[in-house]
Amino acid sequence: MSETKYSIxxxxxxxxxxxxQVEDGxxxxxxxxxxxxxxxxxxxxxxxxxxxxxxxxxxxxxPLIREGERGEGKWREVSWEEAxxxxxxxxxxxxxxxxxxxIMFSDRGxxxxxxxxxxxxxxxxxxxINHDCxxxxxxxxxxxxxxxMGRKGFAYDYANAKHIxxxxxxxxxxxxxxxxxxxxxxxxxxxxxxxxxxxASVTAGKATRYWQNKPGSDYALLLGIAHVIIKKRxxxxxxxxxxxxxxxxxxxxxxxxxxxxxxxxxxxSAEEIEEFCRELNQDRPxxxxxxxxxxxxxRDSYYASRMIHIINALMGSIEQPGGLFYPKTPKDAGRSGxxxxxxxxxxxxxxxxxxxxxxxxxxxxxxxxxxxxxxxLEKGEPYPLKxxxxxxxxPFIALPDTDEQMRILNKLELIVSVDINFSDTAxxxxxxxxxxxFLERASILRTEKGLKxxxxxxxxxxxxxxxxxxxxxxxxxxxxxxxxGEYFPFNSIEDIWTYQLQDTGLSVSDFDEKGFVKxxxxxxxxxxxxxxxxxxxxxxEIINEKWEAMGVxxxxxxxxxxxxxEGSFRxxxxxxxxxxxxxxxxNPLLNDLLxxxxxxxxxxAAKKLGIKDGARVMVTNGNEQGTIVAKVTDLIHPxxxxxxxxxxxxxPAKKRAYKxxxxxxxxxxxxxxxxxxxxxxxxxxxxxVTVTPV
Amino acid sequence: xxxxxxxxxxxxxxxCRACEVHCKSKxxxxxxxxxxxxxxxxxxxxxxxxxxxxxxxxFHCEKAxxxxxxxxxxxxxxxxxxxxxxxxxxxxxxxxCITACPWTVPQWNAETGKVGKCDLCMDRIDQGLEPACxxxxxxxxxxxxTPSEATETARxxxxxxxxxxxxx
Numbered sequence: 109m110s111e112t113k114y115s116i117x118x119x120x121x122x123x124x125x126x127x128x129q130v131e132d133g134x135x136x137x138x139x140x141x142x143x144x145x146x147x148x149x150x151x152x153x154x155x156x157x158x159x160x161x162x163x164x165x166x167x168x169x170x171p172l173i174r175e176g177e178r179g180e181g182k183w184r185e186v187s188w189e190e191a192x193x194x195x196x197x198x199x200x201x202x203x204x205x206x207x208x209x210x211i212m213f214s215d216r217g218x219x220x221x222x223x224x225x226x227x228x229x230x231x232x233x234x235x236x237i238n239h240d241c242x243x244x245x246x247x248x249x250x251x252x253x254x255x256x257m258g259r260k261g262f263a264y265d266y267a268n269a270k271h272i273x274x275x276x277x278x279x280x281x282x283x284x285x286x287x288x289x290x291x292x293x294x295x296x297x298x299x300x301x302x303x304x305x306x307x308a309s310v311t312a313g314k315a316t317r318y319w320q321n322k323p324g325s326d327y328a329l330l331l332g333i334a335h336v337i338i339k340k341r342x343x344x345x346x347x348x349x350x351x352x353x354x355x356x357x358x359x360x361x362x363x364x365x366x367x368x369x370x371x372x373x374x375x376x377s378a379e380e381i382e383e384f385c386r387e388l389n390q391d392r393p394x395x396x397x398x399x400x401x402x403x404x405x406x407r408d409s410y411y412a413s414r415m416i417h418i419i420n421a422l423m424g425s426i427e428q429p430g431g432l433f434y435p436k437t438p439k440d441a442g443r444s445g446x447x448x449x450x451x452x453x454x455x456x457x458x459x460x461x462x463x464x465x466x467x468x469x470x471x472x473x474x475x476x477x478x479x480x481x482x483x484x485l486e487k488g489e490p491y492p493l494k495x496x497x498x499x500x501x502x503p504f505i506a507l508p509d510t511d512e513q514m515r516i517l518n519k520l521e522l523i524v525s526v527d528i529n530f531s532d533t534a535x536x537x538x539x540x541x542x543x544x545x546f547l548e549r550a551s552i553l554r555t556e557k558g559l560k561x562x563x564x565x566x567x568x569x570x571x572x573x574x575x576x577x578x579x580x581x582x583x584x585x586x587x588x589x590x591x592x593g594e595y596f597p598f599n600s601i602e603d604i605w606t607y608q609l610q611d612t613g614l615s616v617s618d619f620d621e622k623g624f625v626k627x628x629x630x631x632x633x634x635x636x637x638x639x640x641x642x643x644x645x646x647x648x649e650i651i652n653e654k655w656e657a658m659g660v661x662x663x664x665x666x667x668x669x670x671x672x673x674e675g676s677f678r679x680x681x682x683x684x685x686x687x688x689x690x691x692x693x694x695n696p697l698l699n700d701l702l703x704x705x706x707x708x709x710x711x712x713a714a715k716k717l718g719i720k721d722g723a724r725v726m727v728t729n730g731n732e733q734g735t736i737v738a739k740v741t742d743l744i745h746p747x748x749x750x751x752x753x754x755x756x757x758x759x760p761a762k763k764r765a766y767k768x769x770x771x772x773x774x775x776x777x778x779x780x781x782x783x784x785x786x787x788x789x790x791x792x793x794x795x796x797v798t799v800t801p802v
Numbered sequence: 803x804x805x806x807x808x809x810x811x812x813x814x815x816x817x818c819r820a821c822e823v824h825c826k827s828k829x830x831x832x833x834x835x836x837x838x839x840x841x842x843x844x845x846x847x848x849x850x851x852x853x854x855x856x857x858x859x860x861f862h863c864e865k866a867x868x869x870x871x872x873x874x875x876x877x878x879x880x881x882x883x884x885x886x887x888x889x890x891x892x893x894x895x896x897x898x899c900i901t902a903c904p905w906t907v908p909q910w911n912a913e914t915g916k917v918g919k920c921d922l923c924m925d926r927i928d929q930g931l932e933p934a935c936x937x938x939x940x941x942x943x944x945x946x947x948t949p950s951e952a953t954e955t956a957r958x959x960x961x962x963x964x965x966x967x968x969x970x
Binding site for chain 1: 813814816817818820822823826828833834844846849850851854937938940941
């Protein structure tokens with residue numbers, strides 16, 4: 109029997125809509141869900157490796173309980189019954205002694221997190237945390253301080269843009285299929301693309317202008333650009349008069365940042381900056397300056413992102429075809445949204461351990477902040493943390509300094525990992541609960557915001573191959589065993605979907621035809637004469653008094669980054685289009701594409717050190733050392749070296765990837781305690797390494 | 803030459819290598835074997851770097867070195883459309899085809915001890931579908947076409963460009 113199933117890809121965090129052909133219970137074909145015109149049949153290499161992931165035996169295939177020391181890798185295969193009993197016993201003891209607030213939970217956010225948030229709330233803990241301290245927190249908080257709304261409050265109409273400006277936003281490799289297709293449409297239509305990055309990624313090759321700026325100087329460059337735009341009156345006066353506050357203060361603030369000053373700081377000539385700004389003036393308002401996706405990089409990344417948000421406002425590119433737009437919600441289409449699973453669960457009236465909203469008043473409580481949860485865990489303040497659920501999140505490779513993290517997490521009495529792979533963090537856990545691959549599981553419905561908002565469904569395509577369960581089954585069962593079953597009155601995923609849809613006027617079968625439901629036929633644009641922003645004033649706030657009152661100045665002067673000590677280089681990292689987040693390096697098909705990362709080093713710098721292209725070199729920071737093959741190239745700035753992230757796993761069960769290449773995060777010594785003080789993103793591009801020939 | 807041709811718009815290619823994996827997922831060439839490859843060619847030219855990717859699979863030659871070299875007749879041509887393919891049952895794994903091919907296109911499958919190669923997903927073609935690499939290409943830079951169609955498309959695009967650039 110041949111069946112067509114609609115799912116949502118789970119190979120990376122982009123979660124593209126996909127179609128899966130199943131014959132007699134076996135998956136035979138996967139492609140993009142062509143019912144979505146922006147997607148078509150397109151599918152990236154990671155999605156293409158979904159069947160290989162399912163078949164891979166180097167993954168947890170049944171629940172595992174640790175036998176030896178943490179991280180030793182001695183596991184005992186157990187039944188689900190035994191695993192659940194083990195967890196609930198330990199969890200019960202922890203709650204009895206320290207209260208439910210001593211439980212923390214982290215995942216990688218996304219559209220299915222509602223269930224996991226409800227689970228944490230039902231247990232009685234305020235400590236749900238997502239991965240964003242190593243991703244978009246700086247962008248998110250910058251956006252909140254300028255527009256009063258989060259980073260997902262904007263989307264980008266690339267296809268119709270005249271100028272796309274990317275500060276390291278590597279659209280072609282940190283890959284979202286619909287985004288890159290829209291971007292390439294713009295390129296084909298002659299759109300200007302300015303790409304700024306100390307390392308030339310593939311995206312630099314698609315640009316009309318590439319600036320290899322000094323590493324860590326993005327904020328300086330933005331200040332220089334803002335200076336020229338204001339001085340030359342290259343901004344949209346009508347839009348700014350109507351919607352932007354603080355222009356007067358801004359004018360005097362940017363006074364010192366002349367093109368000549370900027371050239372000194374960034375290595376980009378004054379003439380080039382002026383020419384770029386002239387171009388922006390011609391191209392506006394169809395200008396997109398991307399405020400950053402993963403921007404946990406420098407100690408001033410929040411201010412760099414904030415400056416981008418401000419310049420977008422100066423361009424008048426808000427809610428503008430070819431510019432930035434608000435992704436519309438079901439409400440904008442006159443419909444109710446999905447009902448939250450948390451709505452049935454009583455609120456938790458406890459301070460967050462990570463201090464979001466209290467010790468760190470400016471940070472959103474919704475997503476939390478993992479590095480300050482670690483701080484709380486280490487000190488036992490404001491209260492002890494004793495149990496940790498880590499759901500398909502791998503802090504040991506996402507956050508810096510794995511050894512330091514191990515020392516801190518070892519204070520916990522219970523670590524439960526729910527994962528598909530043996531992540532480096534899962535390997536350190538007490539219990540691993542293996543989740544079904546996305547092909548084998550259904551998930552809760554998701555909201556799909558956009559010009560045409562709607563909802564999407566991941567249905568189960570095939571039966572699990574191993575002794576694994578869907579995430580919703582795992583969390584509902586633990587909640588039930590912890591005496592919280594009343595908050596989850598569901599026996600099947602259909603029960604959950606029906607509950608989510610109860611106010612929408614839709615039924616579960618409405619998703620059968622396409623895998624998703626759109627709530628309107630025409631794109632929704634707001635009236636540009638009556639825009640409202642989420643700030644207290646309802647305007648775009650160059651000066652945000654609410655944030656200033658929380659100790660975060662709106663505009664701060666530039667402080668040049670530390671120069672690398674003699675013989676050292678700033679360590680930069682990134683990814684390619686086929687292996688992300690360390691999740692794919694051990695996939696049988698994707699491992700074939702690339703086994704070891706290389707160290708990009710500038711030609712002149714390499715020559716000075718006697719390093720030849722293709723030779724092995726030693727990379728050192730403190731007591732951390734390792735060898736890697738050098739890629740000698742002019743495509744990286746002389747002050748920096750670069751490696752792809754996600755390599756060098758310490759998990760021996762991942763035989764293809766074990767110790768292959770180097771793990772960048774190991775070289776970020778001490779950086780678990782250094783973050784952007786305003787935005788909260790970790791400073792992942794602030795480490796220096798020495799490089800020597802072997 | 804088979805009657806088919808796969809052409810690539812290099813400008814639209816982002817080197818995501820999905821084509822390689824779509825092929826591997828469908829055709830199972832074995833570890834380290836690739837029926838198609840996306841090859842990176844880069845240089846730090848001014849003002850923007852040249853970072854390009856070139857698609858290479860099999861040319862399905864009209865006078866195929868691999869067929870001539872094969873001692874068992876395993877490497878053969880499909881009469882109706884000229885696709886050069888391997889009949890796995892007849893392949894003895896001598897690798898003569900690999901050395902005979904000027905581009906060493908035939909791939910060695912270490913798991914089966916036989917050679918495999920691109921057959922343009924002929925099972926899909928027979929169902930009126932495109933090869934896996936083309937069908938799911940992320941940016942649609944790969945096109946499954948015929949030599950004459952490809953020529954027409956390229957000429958038309960050139961003609962349009964010529965008229966656009968002409969002073970009126």
